[in-house]
Structures are given as C-alpha cells and as structure tokens.
Amino acid sequence: MRQASNHVQFLSVLLSVLLLFPLTGCWSSHEIEEQSLGVGVAYDKAKESIIEKELDEQGESYVKKNLITSTYQLITPQVASSTTKQGGPQQKSYMNISETGDSTFQMVRELSLRSDTPLTSYHMKVMVIGEALARSYSLEQLVDQNLRDNDFRPSCLVLISKGRASDTLESKTAGEIPAFHLYGMIDNTYRTTRILPPMSLIKLESKIQSRSSFLLQNVLSANGEIKFAGAAVIKGKTGKMIGFLNEEELEGVTWITGKGKGGLVKSFDKKTGQLIVYEIESMKSHIKPHVKGNNISFDVHIESEGRLSENGVVSGNPLKNQFLQQAQKTSEKEVKHLVRNVVEKMQEEYKVDVAGFGNRLRITHPRVWMRVKDNWDQTFSEVPINYDVKLTIKDYGTSGYNK
Structure with a gap:
C-alpha cells in the first residue's frame, strides 16, 4: 500500500511540473x-x-x-x-x-x-x-x-x-x-x-x-x-x-458566369417607357460548348428567379399574368443586352476570355482544349456564342392589391 501511495505521489508531482510549461506563455513572442x-x-x-x-x-x-x-x-x-x-x-x-x-x-x-x-x-x-x-x-x-x-x-x-x-x-x-x-x-x-x-x-x-x-x-x-x-x-x-x-459590362459577366448572389435589373416598359425593376433572388448559368471538327461554338443558358421590386407602369397590375409576362420579357431583354455588350467587348476589343468559356471547354472536351489552349484567347475571339435568358417573377409584393 505504501509503495502504491508513493507511486501516486510521484505521478502527481510529475504532472504538476508538466502543467507549468503551458503557463510560461510564448517565450519567443514579440510584445x-x-x-x-x-x-x-x-x-x-x-x-x-x-x-x-x-x-x-x-x-x-x-x-x-x-x-x-x-x-x-x-x-x-x-x-x-x-x-x-x-x-x-x-x-x-x-x-x-x-x-x-x-x-x-x-x-x-x-x-x-x-x-x-x-x-x-x-x-x-x-x-x-x-x-x-x-x-x-x-x-x-x-x-x-x-x-x-x-x-x-x-x-x-x-x-x-x-x-x-x-x-x-x-x-x-x-x-x-x-x-x-x-x-x-x-x-x-x-x-x-x-x-x-x-x-x-x-x-x-x-x-x-x-x-x-x-x-x-x-x-x-x-x-x-x-x-x-x-x-x-x-x-x-x-x-x-x-x-x-465598366459597371454594366461587369454585370454582363456576372450573368454569364451565374455567380451573382443578388442585385437588380433595371429596364423600361416598351409601351409606356416607365421603369421596371427586377430584383434577383437566384441566378444560374450553364455554358455548353459544341465541337464539330475544328469548329467550336457555345450556348449560354441563363435562368433567374426574382421579384418585381419597383414598377412605374401605373396601368400595370402585377396580379395579372399578362403584365407579369411583359415585365419578364422586358427584364430578359435588358439582360441579353448586358451579355451581348460584354461578349462583344471581350471578343472584338480585348480578344480575351474572362468569363470561363475556356474552362468549360477544358472540362467537357479535354482533347480539344489541349489543342487550342496555347492560343485560346485568339481562338475565343472568333467563336460563335449564342445565349438565351429566362427570368421568372415569383414575388411582386402587395402593391397589386391596391390597384
């Protein structure tokens, strides 16, 4: 019993000594x-x-x-x-x-x-x-x-x-x-x-x-x-x-990549010229490469859901499907305008791909990518790019009930 007691005391003393080391702080630190x-x-x-x-x-x-x-x-x-x-x-x-x-x-x-x-x-x-x-x-x-x-x-x-x-x-x-x-x-x-x-x-x-x-x-x-x-x-x-x-061209890139987390699309009603603001709640984009022989092309499919956050069209009733469809088309047209402008800037003025088209080609057609990657920016400036945009207004607030 006495030997066991001495053993426990020895371990207690050893543990106490070891516990002192963390209390010394960082001796290599600077004040x-x-x-x-x-x-x-x-x-x-x-x-x-x-x-x-x-x-x-x-x-x-x-x-x-x-x-x-x-x-x-x-x-x-x-x-x-x-x-x-x-x-x-x-x-x-x-x-x-x-x-x-x-x-x-x-x-x-x-x-x-x-x-x-x-x-x-x-x-x-x-x-x-x-x-x-x-x-x-x-x-x-x-x-x-x-x-x-x-x-x-x-x-x-x-x-x-x-x-x-x-x-x-x-x-x-x-x-x-x-x-x-x-x-x-x-x-x-x-x-x-x-x-x-x-x-x-x-x-x-x-x-x-x-x-x-x-x-x-x-x-x-x-x-x-x-x-x-x-x-x-x-x-x-x-x-x-x-x-x-510029800021609008950067918006176009965001729509192409689908990496936006929020924002808005400001457009104007075709008939009245009044303001329509579409607020983005979600956004996704899919870039699909097509390869036929030596010819490369891309389709860009853009989808978004959002809400009608501001409407200057006095006669427009958000509760009516016809008005919502018209508001969606007006906003879609603006997004297409943003995308078309920045694609032209990338391909015609700067001749560079800064929107990830090459990365999608690399993933889906790796052999083709190996052939064109060394001169991709120049190749990109010559490839056809088609795009379609689908916006859906899921929410329009309560203003329609008052009209």
Missing part, C-alpha cells in the same frame, strides 16, 4: 506594443524613374532604381494611443508610409531605417495595384515577394485602382481604417451584380500560373471616398492589365 501592424499595401508606378546611389552599412554605394512606390497602411501603438487619448473623431486611426525603389522586399526593410517598430504583415487585409503599374509590369513580378513571404497573409484581397493606388488608402471619415473598409465592401456581393467574387492573393497565384485571362475588381478614389467601379482585364499570356470593363 504587440513593439509592432507596427500592416493592414494594407498599395503599389504604384514611381512618378520619376530615376537611378539613385545609396550608401550601405559599410559606407559603400549601391544603385537603386526608383520604379515602384509602395505605400503601407499601419496601425501602430502610437496611433492607437493618441486616438484614444484625444477622443478619436479628430484623429486618424491609421498611418500611411511610403517607400520608392525597385525591390518590394528591400522597400519593406527600408522602413526599419525610419521607425523603431518593425512592420508585420500577419494582419494584411488588402493589396491595391495602381493602373499604370499593372499595365507596365506583370502581376507575377509584383506579387512574387509577397507570395514567398511566410508572414504575408495569402487571404489578402487584391484590387486594381484606376488612378493612384495609394489614394485608396486615404479616408476623410474620422475613425475609419481604409484597408478594413475596402475589405468589408466585398461582402456586399449579395446586393449587386457589380462586385466580383473576392480575389485573394493565393487565388491570384493560381490564375497567374494557369496563364488564363481574368478580371480583378477595380476601385476608384475621389476626394477621400472610394467606390467599386467595374473590373480590370488581365491578359493571361502577359499577366498585365490591358483595359477595363
């Missing part, structure tokens, strides 16, 4: 008060591409080309404490700091020469790339260092800016952090067909490696305010931006 939390980064083409000679630690000169300006949005202990102490509304909740050079990695390290709190990228929310830079450099070049950096979040949202990207990281709204604001706006996809599904850094990498053309959400900045406005067209072969789709 948050000693960090600058990077939450956003903007890349722009440098205003002056000059060559500078800098002195290194040994006093020897080295060449630095001013090609890219990186702007980092930081939340620092100093910013947080000053905002708290002075009430917040008059103070910015962030700090932007810029560096210019030819190496994104070197520019990050240059910040260490200007601040006593090193930049960390664990909480990076958005990366915005300026139009001029995206036209001059491939995205693969621009994001290479970020993909290699273990500290940089692969979930970081990537956007294109029509204008200076650094302007999108500024705000006139007191207490607002622009990087968080941009990141949160992407959640509004259920309310509009003019926002693309989010493109994270890791998803961008897969697009780049596939060498297929694609879209990136475009953001505009004016007077301290920002807005999602259309999308940038990225050519797969070069990885560079070649142009923009």
Whole structure:
C-alpha cells in the first residue's frame, strides 16, 4: 500500500511540473506594443524613374532604381494611443508610409531605417495595384515577394485602382481604417451584380500560373471616398492589365458566369417607357460548348428567379399574368443586352476570355482544349456564342392589391 501511495505521489508531482510549461506563455513572442501592424499595401508606378546611389552599412554605394512606390497602411501603438487619448473623431486611426525603389522586399526593410517598430504583415487585409503599374509590369513580378513571404497573409484581397493606388488608402471619415473598409465592401456581393467574387492573393497565384485571362475588381478614389467601379482585364499570356470593363459590362459577366448572389435589373416598359425593376433572388448559368471538327461554338443558358421590386407602369397590375409576362420579357431583354455588350467587348476589343468559356471547354472536351489552349484567347475571339435568358417573377409584393 505504501509503495502504491508513493507511486501516486510521484505521478502527481510529475504532472504538476508538466502543467507549468503551458503557463510560461510564448517565450519567443514579440510584445504587440513593439509592432507596427500592416493592414494594407498599395503599389504604384514611381512618378520619376530615376537611378539613385545609396550608401550601405559599410559606407559603400549601391544603385537603386526608383520604379515602384509602395505605400503601407499601419496601425501602430502610437496611433492607437493618441486616438484614444484625444477622443478619436479628430484623429486618424491609421498611418500611411511610403517607400520608392525597385525591390518590394528591400522597400519593406527600408522602413526599419525610419521607425523603431518593425512592420508585420500577419494582419494584411488588402493589396491595391495602381493602373499604370499593372499595365507596365506583370502581376507575377509584383506579387512574387509577397507570395514567398511566410508572414504575408495569402487571404489578402487584391484590387486594381484606376488612378493612384495609394489614394485608396486615404479616408476623410474620422475613425475609419481604409484597408478594413475596402475589405468589408466585398461582402456586399449579395446586393449587386457589380462586385466580383473576392480575389485573394493565393487565388491570384493560381490564375497567374494557369496563364488564363481574368478580371480583378477595380476601385476608384475621389476626394477621400472610394467606390467599386467595374473590373480590370488581365491578359493571361502577359499577366498585365490591358483595359477595363465598366459597371454594366461587369454585370454582363456576372450573368454569364451565374455567380451573382443578388442585385437588380433595371429596364423600361416598351409601351409606356416607365421603369421596371427586377430584383434577383437566384441566378444560374450553364455554358455548353459544341465541337464539330475544328469548329467550336457555345450556348449560354441563363435562368433567374426574382421579384418585381419597383414598377412605374401605373396601368400595370402585377396580379395579372399578362403584365407579369411583359415585365419578364422586358427584364430578359435588358439582360441579353448586358451579355451581348460584354461578349462583344471581350471578343472584338480585348480578344480575351474572362468569363470561363475556356474552362468549360477544358472540362467537357479535354482533347480539344489541349489543342487550342496555347492560343485560346485568339481562338475565343472568333467563336460563335449564342445565349438565351429566362427570368421568372415569383414575388411582386402587395402593391397589386391596391390597384
């Protein structure tokens, strides 16, 4: 009995010692008060591409080309404490700091020469790339260092800016952090067909490696305010931006892909010219490739269910099937217009496939795809595309009962 008791006591002491280790905390951690939390980064083409000679630690000169300006949005202990102490509304909740050079990695390290709190990228929310830079450099070049950096979040949202990207990281709204604001706006996809599904850094990498053309959400900045406005067209072969789709053209792409979660279709009654607004409750699309010898064509079948949310036709009674059918046809015509316009833009102006036609061909006809994939954008620009649209109004509110 005494031996068993001693054995139990020994195990109890051993267990107590082992339990002390988790209580010691993370001895390799860094105090948050000693960090600058990077939450956003903007890349722009440098205003002056000059060559500078800098002195290194040994006093020897080295060449630095001013090609890219990186702007980092930081939340620092100093910013947080000053905002708290002075009430917040008059103070910015962030700090932007810029560096210019030819190496994104070197520019990050240059910040260490200007601040006593090193930049960390664990909480990076958005990366915005300026139009001029995206036209001059491939995205693969621009994001290479970020993909290699273990500290940089692969979930970081990537956007294109029509204008200076650094302007999108500024705000006139007191207490607002622009990087968080941009990141949160992407959640509004259920309310509009003019926002693309989010493109994270890791998803961008897969697009780049596939060498297929694609879209990136475009953001505009004016007077301290920002807005999602259309999308940038990225050519797969070069990885560079070649142009923009406007907001209506982006709507057309959303209908083709069937990836919309909500939104509306605004059209006008043929007879009266009055407004009809169809609210999207569901959307689906099926792209069907056809191959006959060397000839390729596509059929796009689009279906949607929704509600009549706004009706300016005074004489129209939503309870009557004839009126509902006319409203559906009017809305269908508008969707066909959106689709036709963006197909023409893709095939005739940009000559790129950014709506997933090639991916459907790859899935259904893999051998054909292997034959045409190396020059798919050019092939796509010449293939016939037919489409049909079927919208169904399932709900029209209660306004019809009052007419």
